[in-house]
Amino acid sequence: MTVDAQVPHVLDVRGLSKVYGEGETAVHALRDVDFSVRRGEYVAVIGQSGSGKSTLLNVLGCLDAPTSGRYFLEGLDVAQLDERQQSVMRNRQIGFVFQAFNLIPRTSALANVELPLIYAGLGRRRRRERALAALELVGLHGRSDHRPNELSGGQQQRVAVARALVTGPALLLADEPTGNLDSESTTDVLALFDGLHRSGRTIVLITHDDEVAARAERVVVVRDGRLTEASPRRARAW
Amino acid sequence: MSPVEIVRFAVRGLIANRLRSLLTMLGIIIGIAAVILLTALGNGASQFIQGQIAGLGANSITIIPRQPPDSAGTDGRPLSAADARALADPQGAPDVASVSPVVTVPASVDAGRASSDATVIGSTPTYFSGANVQLGSGRVYTEADVEAGRKVLILGRTVADDLFGAGSNPLERDVLVRGVPFRVVGVLAPAGEGQGLSNPDENVLAPITAVQGSLTGFGDLGQIVVQARSTEAQAAAESEINSILDRRHGIDDPELRDFQVISARQLADVLDQTLSAFTLLLAAIAAISLVVGGIGITNIMLVSVTERTREIGIRKALGAPPSAILGQFLVESIILSLVGGVLGVAVGFAGTLVPLGDFRPVVLPAAVVAAVGVSAGIGIFFGAYPARRAARLRPIDALRRE
Numbered sequence: 001m002t003v004d005a006q007v008p009h010v011l012d013v014r015g016l017s018k019v020y021g022e023g024e025t026a027v028h029a030l031r032d033v034d035f036s037v038r039r040g041e042y043v044a045v046i047g048q049s050g051s052g053k054s055t056l057l058n059v060l061g062c063l064d065a066p067t068s069g070r071y072f073l074e075g076l077d078v079a080q081l082d083e084r085q086q087s088v089m090r091n092r093q094i095g096f097v098f099q100a101f102n103l104i105p106r107t108s109a110l111a112n113v114e115l116p117l118i119y120a121g122l123g124r125r126r127r128r129e130r131a132l133a134a135l136e137l138v139g140l141h142g143r144s145d146h147r148p149n150e151l152s153g154g155q156q157q158r159v160a161v162a163r164a165l166v167t168g169p170a171l172l173l174a175d176e177p178t179g180n181l182d183s184e185s186t187t188d189v190l191a192l193f194d195g196l197h198r199s200g201r202t203i204v205l206i207t208h209d210d211e212v213a214a215r216a217e218r219v220v221v222v223r224d225g226r227l228t229e230a231s232p233r234r235a236r237a238w
Numbered sequence: 239m240s241p242v243e244i245v246r247f248a249v250r251g252l253i254a255n256r257l258r259s260l261l262t263m264l265g266i267i268i269g270i271a272a273v274i275l276l277t278a279l280g281n282g283a284s285q286f287i288q289g290q291i292a293g294l295g296a297n298s299i300t301i302i303p304r305q306p307p308d309s310a311g312t313d314g315r316p317l318s319a320a321d322a323r324a325l326a327d328p329q330g331a332p333d334v335a336s337v338s339p340v341v342t343v344p345a346s347v348d349a350g351r352a353s354s355d356a357t358v359i360g361s362t363p364t365y366f367s368g369a370n371v372q373l374g375s376g377r378v379y380t381e382a383d384v385e386a387g388r389k390v391l392i393l394g395r396t397v398a399d400d401l402f403g404a405g406s407n408p409l410e411r412d413v414l415v416r417g418v419p420f421r422v423v424g425v426l427a428p429a430g431e432g433q434g435l436s437n438p439d440e441n442v443l444a445p446i447t448a449v450q451g452s453l454t455g456f457g458d459l460g461q462i463v464v465q466a467r468s469t470e471a472q473a474a475a476e477s478e479i480n481s482i483l484d485r486r487h488g489i490d491d492p493e494l495r496d497f498q499v500i501s502a503r504q505l506a507d508v509l510d511q512t513l514s515a516f517t518l519l520l521a522a523i524a525a526i527s528l529v530v531g532g533i534g535i536t537n538i539m540l541v542s543v544t545e546r547t548r549e550i551g552i553r554k555a556l557g558a559p560p561s562a563i564l565g566q567f568l569v570e571s572i573i574l575s576l577v578g579g580v581l582g583v584a585v586g587f588a589g590t591l592v593p594l595g596d597f598r599p600v601v602l603p604a605a606v607v608a609a610v611g612v613s614a615g616i617g618i619f620f621g622a623y624p625a626r627r628a629a630r631l632r633p634i635d636a637l638r639r640e
Contacts, residue, residue: 063555064634084559090633091557102552102637106254116556118243163556 009072010170010202011060012036016069018055018225029055031225033069037171037204042197044216045206045227052225053206054175060204061094061173062086074170091119095164099176101156103148109135109159110144116167134162138192154185161192165201172196174205178212190215244562248569255542262538263578265531266616270582270609272524275589278599280517282590284510286597291506297335297466298368299476299501301483303458306496314496315487316458325464330482333475336364338463341446343454347397348414354400356442358415360449361463368465371438376409376424379445387447391420395428396439418452420444472503528612532575532620539571539624550628551636564629571621572614579613 018030029052037043047053058064059071062078071078074093081089095116096102103112113131122130135141138158148156157177164172174193178186194215197203205216213219219230252259306314322339325331341360346353365371366378379390391413393401402408411422429438450456466475476499480492489495543550550563583606590599 058634061555063637064632084561087554087557087559089557090555096555098637102548102555104549104552107250115553119553119557119559119562121240167557 007038007040009036010039010074012072014070016059016066016071018059019067028225033227035220035227037202039202040200041218042203042216044213044219045204045222046208046213046219047222048208051222053222056222057173057175057206061096062090091116092167093170095169095172097160097164097174097177099179101160103156103159105148108145108147109140112159113163113166116163120167130166134166137165138162153181154188157181157189158192170202172201172203174203176207177205244565244569247566248573251570252573258538259574262534262574265534266575266578266613267582267585269524269528269531270579270613271585271589272527273521273609274583274586274601274605275599276520276524277517277605278590278601280513280520281602282597282599284513285600287509287513288506291502297469297472298370299464299466299479299499301462301464301479302498302500304496304498306494317462317497318458321483321486322459322462324482324486325462325479331475331478333467333471333478335465335467336368338362338365338368339446339459340365340461340463341449341454342460343449345416345453347401347442349401349411352401354397356394356397356440358449358453359441359443360446362446365463368463372427374425374427375407378424384445384447387451388445389418389420389448389452390423390444392424392426392443393422394426394439394441397442398425416453472501476501528616532616535571535574535616536620536623539567539621543567543624543628547631547636547639550631551633554633554636560629564625567625567628568618568621572617575613575617579610583609
């Protein structure tokens with residue numbers, strides 16, 4: 001899928017900085033980052049641990065506020081939103097996939113996937129329909145009654161992907177989604193991401209694994225809080 | 239997000255930690271049960287004593303002589319038959335219905351070889367209604383008996399049983415009171431243990447003239463029993479009695495009176511006040527245990543919030559607004575305390591089914607309503623702080639917590 005300059009930005013970051021602490025002990029996690037992602041792009045953010053890539057993802061996910069700079073998500077200035085509006089933003093526009101899966105324990109796969117829809121205020125029947133559809137999309141419709149501890153790591157991560165997708169968000173944010181998975185499950189989950197990308201989803205994926213990054217169509221590198229575009233890679237044959 | 243979903247989340251959270259939820263509830267259960275039970279005890283005691291006082295005769299007023307304080311400088315004057323006649327004056331005491339002069343003397347009553355220790359009460363026929371004494375069989379003595387000084391006697395139930403056997407009906411039998419023959423004309427209805435100030439079952443009643451003529455001599459009165467026209471007129475009757483006797487006894491300072499006016503109403507008032515204070519004290523003790531239970535809720539909810547910080551982070555990442563998190567934890571604590579409150583009411587009720595001595599605890603409906611209301615309030619009050627803490631967690635901090 002080629003990216004056209006006419007396609008609007010899903011996210012657009014200008015001069016973003018994030019500083020932890022103050023004075024002598026201040027840590028500059030992000031320094032003056034400019035970054036934008038267009039609709040339908042599949043971007044991998046790579047960098048070593050401590051490079052600031054997780055901080056970038058947290059800011060992009062409205063989980064953390066930047067120290068300075070501006071962040072537009074679907075054209076909205078996130079800094080202007082209050083806490084409740086940001087929670088609506090996370091609910092409708094962003095789908096998270098975490099390294100540690102972060103499913104709610106003792107709660108069925110279906111209930112986990114329904115959760116964002118509950119916060120979105122959907123009725124019971126429509127919730128169930130959409131959650132089942134999302135589970136089917138990740139190939140887990142037969143396991144909707146299983147609890148997280150009854151699922152393998154790869155299955156848990158697929159539940160998490162289903163949960164991230166179920167509200168139809170503009171942006172899928174994945175933080176080391178394969179970090180806790182064996183190679184077979186990694187292949188499964190990455191194939192899932194490929195499929196989502198083909199169907200037009202916008203994906204920003206953080207990884208330190210070059211193999212994983214190689215699946216994306218665009219790679220950016222974070223080093224010491226600064227972001228640089230990786231050299232354009234050869235076109236890949238799907 | 240609908241309230242139904244918030245309640246479902248809260249219930250799931252509580253069920254996930256069954257034992258802990260139950261133990262936390264226990265604090266509230268004990269507190270509420272204590273409130274219900276202790277107020278029921280106070281209420282039961284109050285009703286019991288009200289019943290006892292009703293046995294004294296609702297409109298009854300008793301006047302007894304008393305030693306005035308030393309500052310009066312005299313020994314005081316005894317109550318006399320003239321005092322009793324003065325109280326019966328419809329002009330001076332319009333609220334007095336009847337006046338019964340009373341003399342009492344302890345005496346042994348004998349019939350054949352059987353003997354009984356009794357208190358002889360000599361009075362007039364009005365005494366029966368004035369002192370609320372019920373006749374069981376036979377007849378009461380009449381005004382004619384009093385005028386003639388006839389030695390007729392009405393036995394209390396215990397005395398009759400002692401002399402003639404349990405359940406006997408010894409009408410027209412002769413007995414000796416301190417060796418003086420009296421004829422039994424009636425037997426009192428059994429009054430029961432502890433009814434009133436003394437036990438009427440151990441009394442024998444005779445015309446005052448007969449008692450004075452053969453046993454005590456024509457001296458001072460032991461007491462005067464007055465019946466007010468109605469329960470409402472009782473206070474007025476009391477003040478009329480006081481002013482008449484003050485005048486007759488030359489008393490101008492009520493502190494220095496050489497007589498005392500006692501009424502069932504006064505007694506009821508004093509006992510009622512004492513019992514109210516007692517009940518309040520019990521309720522206060524119970525309330526303390528409720529506060530302790532409430533602090534238990536705060537404690538456990540704080541633990542729960544800390545333990546579930548990561549879950550809170552996940553929920554926030556998925557778009558839970560602060561109000562949803564606040565609601566979830568607040569509803570958890572409200573459910574804990576409300577269910578605890580309802581169970582506490584049940585336990586309290588069960589406790590009141592156990593009779594204690596002479597009286598039964600009587601549950602106050604108001605206490606039940608208040609207990610349930612208070613327990614819901616405890617849930618909100620003691621759950622508010624932990625719930626706010628959960629709602630204010632920054633998503634990134636909550637997610638980072640392991």
